[in-house]
Amino acid sequence: MRRVTTAEPRRKRMPKEQRKAQMLDVAEQVFAERGYVAASMDEIAERVGVSKPMLYEYFGSKEGLLTGCVRRARAELLERTRRAITGADGPEEVLRRGLLAFFGFIADHRRSWSLLRQEAAVTVPAAVAEVEGIRRQQTDLIAAVFAGFDPGAAPVVAEAFAEVVVGAAERLALWCERRPEVGPALATDYVMDIVWHGVGRRLAP
Amino acid sequence: MRRVTTAEPRRKRMPKEQRKAQMLDVAEQVFAERGYVAASMDEIAERVGVSKPMLYEYFGSKEGLLTGCVRRARAELLERTRRAITGADGPEEVLRRGLLAFFGFIADHRRSWSLLRQEAAVTVPAAVAEVEGIRRQQTDLIAAVFAGFDPGAAPVVAEAFAEVVVGAAERLALWCERRPEVGPALATDYVMDIVWHGVGRRLAP
DNA sequence: GCAGGTAACTTACTTCCAGTAACCTACTGG
DNA sequence: CCAGTAGGTTACTGGAAGTAAGTTACCTGC
Numbered sequence: 001m002r003r004v005t006t007a008e009p010r011r012k013r014m015p016k017e018q019r020k021a022q023m024l025d026v027a028e029q030v031f032a033e034r035g036y037v038a039a040s041m042d043e044i045a046e047r048v049g050v051s052k053p054m055l056y057e058y059f060g061s062k063e064g065l066l067t068g069c070v071r072r073a074r075a076e077l078l079e080r081t082r083r084a085i086t087g088a089d090g091p092e093e094v095l096r097r098g099l100l101a102f103f104g105f106i107a108d109h110r111r112s113w114s115l116l117r118q119e120a121a122v123t124v125p126a127a128v129a130e131v132e133g134i135r136r137q138q139t140d141l142i143a144a145v146f147a148g149f150d151p152g153a154a155p156v157v158a159e160a161f162a163e164v165v166v167g168a169a170e171r172l173a174l175w176c177e178r179r180p181e182v183g184p185a186l187a188t189d190y191v192m193d194i195v196w197h198g199v200g201r202r203l204a205p
Numbered sequence: 206m207r208r209v210t211t212a213e214p215r216r217k218r219m220p221k222e223q224r225k226a227q228m229l230d231v232a233e234q235v236f237a238e239r240g241y242v243a244a245s246m247d248e249i250a251e252r253v254g255v256s257k258p259m260l261y262e263y264f265g266s267k268e269g270l271l272t273g274c275v276r277r278a279r280a281e282l283l284e285r286t287r288r289a290i291t292g293a294d295g296p297e298e299v300l301r302r303g304l305l306a307f308f309g310f311i312a313d314h315r316r317s318w319s320l321l322r323q324e325a326a327v328t329v330p331a332a333v334a335e336v337e338g339i340r341r342q343q344t345d346l347i348a349a350v351f352a353g354f355d356p357g358a359a360p361v362v363a364e365a366f367a368e369v370v371v372g373a374a375e376r377l378a379l380w381c382e383r384r385p386e387v388g389p390a391l392a393t394d395y396v397m398d399i400v401w402h403g404v405g406r407r408l409a410p
Numbered sequence: 411g412c413a414g415g416t417a418a419c420t421t422a423c424t425t426c427c428a429g430t431a432a433c434c435t436a437c438t439g440g
Numbered sequence: 441c442c443a444g445t446a447g448g449t450t451a452c453t454g455g456a457a458g459t460a461a462g463t464t465a466c467c468t469g470c
Contacts, residue, residue: 013436013447037242040427051449053430062428091408149408156384160377160395161404167376168369175368179361190365198403199366203296203354218418218465245456256420261458 012049020058020068023048028069032112036066067130069115074134077105081141091149092196098142099169099191103184106173114174139166165195217254225263225273228253233274237317241271271320272335278317279339282310286346296354297401303347304374304396308389311378319379344371370400 014022026047030039041062045052059065084101088094106113142162147153168191176182182190219227231252235244246267250257264270289306293299311318347367352358373396381387387395 016447019447041429042427050447052428053450054448056429057447092405095404146404146408153407156387157395159384160380160387160392161399163376163380164373164396164399167372167374169372170376171368171372172365175365179364182361182365187365190362191369194366194369194403195399196403196405198399198401198406199300199351200297200401201403202358203351221418224418246458247456255418257457258421258459259419262418267457 016058019048019050019054023050023055023058023065024069024072027065028073028112028115031066031069031115036062036115041065066115069112070131071134073109073112074138077102078137078141080105081138085145091145092192094145094149095165095196096188096192098145099165099188100184102169103173103176103187106176107184110177139163142166165191168195221263224253224255224259228255228260228263228270229274229277232270233278233317233320236271236274236320241267241320246270274317274320275336276339278314279343282307283342283346285310286343290350296350297397299350299354300370300401301393301397303350304370304393305389307374308378308381308392311381312389315382344368347371370396373400 023044027039027044030044030047033039041052041055044065045055048054055065059068080101081098084097085094088097139159139162142165143155143158146161147155147158150158169187172187172191176187228249232244232249235249235252238244246257246260249270250260253259260270264273285306286303289302290299293302344364344367347370348360348363351366352360352363355363374392377392377396381392
């Protein structure tokens with residue numbers, strides 16, 4: 001029996017790159033709405049206006065789709081950070097501008113941010129290595145900047161510093177979701193206060 | 206037709222609390238091994254030596270089982286932290302001892318730690334609220350201690366401080382997995398160096 | 411030492427979804 | 441206007457989450 005569905009909107013073809021971007025947009029949204037586990041490939045496909053095997057054609061697996069989302073978002077974040085710190089004058093300014101760029105990015109990606117963190121991939125171990133690699137670019141950038149300002153420091157110290165800063169900022173970003181009055185500027189102040197000046201000055205004068 | 210399976214080891218009955226603890230032990234291990242998504246309830250049940258509906262009897266759902274693991278581990282972490290900081294003399298000592306207890310706990314739970322973080326539950330949104338609540342006890346404790354030493358500070362500042370410290374420590378804990386030479390003591394030093402003294406002193410003398 | 415109550419347990423499903431095999435069609439250049 | 445192909449679909453499989461209904465080990469009172 002032939003299909004008799006009433007003139008459904010003629011399906012559109014699209015160049016690959018455009019389709020891919022569109023899939024990532026939808027996936028990011030659906031993952032953020034339902035969480036990775038509850039999100040279904042069928043729903044994502046339907047919202048894109050395409051059939052499920054297309055998603056597999058483009059991303060290989062559900063996990064691959066998640067990784068795709070993370071990679072794209074992280075690339076944007078890294079790019080923004082780089083632009084922000086370019087031309088800054090001295091370490092304090094670099095740190096401040098970098099943090100501001102980060103919190104600004106988070107504010108723009110509120111809904112999906114929690115999914116884009118490395119930790120979101122923990123439930124899918126095969127993705128961890130790759131996502132960790134993507135994320136490492138961020139900490140590497142920070143470590144390099146740190147080392148630039150303090151050439152005498154051991155590399156391991158620069159790395160630790162980068163991890164601490166990124167961890168602090170990411171955690172504070174999540175916290176900001178519960179504290180709408182704390183915007184990017186204030187969040188930056190808090191981190192600078194602690195990381196730059198230290199709390200020793202404050203708690204044990 | 207009657208079952209004819211050859212004398213399988215007589216199944217054992219167990220008091221509820223004991224069974225529950227055993228299930229959590231196995232689940233923590235399987236989740237850590239395979240990741241939340243790939244872990245199967247059938248496998249967990251089998252390793253416990255019990256049938257799947259038992260897991261549902263005790264925990265309601267796969268997500269509930271994960272939450273159970275997180276809750277138990279977090280309770281232990283909190284307890285250790287409390288014990289560690291009791292009797293410490295002054296804020297610097299409290300911070301140092303608290304961090305040391307934290308990194309010590311992580312070292313003991315290497316395999317499962319990444320799963321026990323709030324972020325691991327992001328893929329299962331319904332669990333986030335509860336897990337976040339569990340985790341909040343930790344930041345609340347830190348915020349309270351901070352406020353105790355600096356009664357003039359706004360509560361929001363104390364909270365931000367707690368988030369920064371927890372974020373920094375958790376991130377550094379993951380990093381330590383790639384850096385076996387960095388044990389609890391050294392990790393504590395790194396965090397203290399940045400959070401207590403600040404990097405300003407170092408980078409812009 | 412045996413009836414009966416119940417806590418702890420099992421078997422045998424249903425449903426849903428990731429992933430795939432095999433086939434189809436809109437669009438392009440010649 | 442035809443051939444080749446990039447971009448697409450339908451219809452299925454396997455496996456895991458979750459569940460309804462029944463079963464068995466253990467205890468308690470007699």
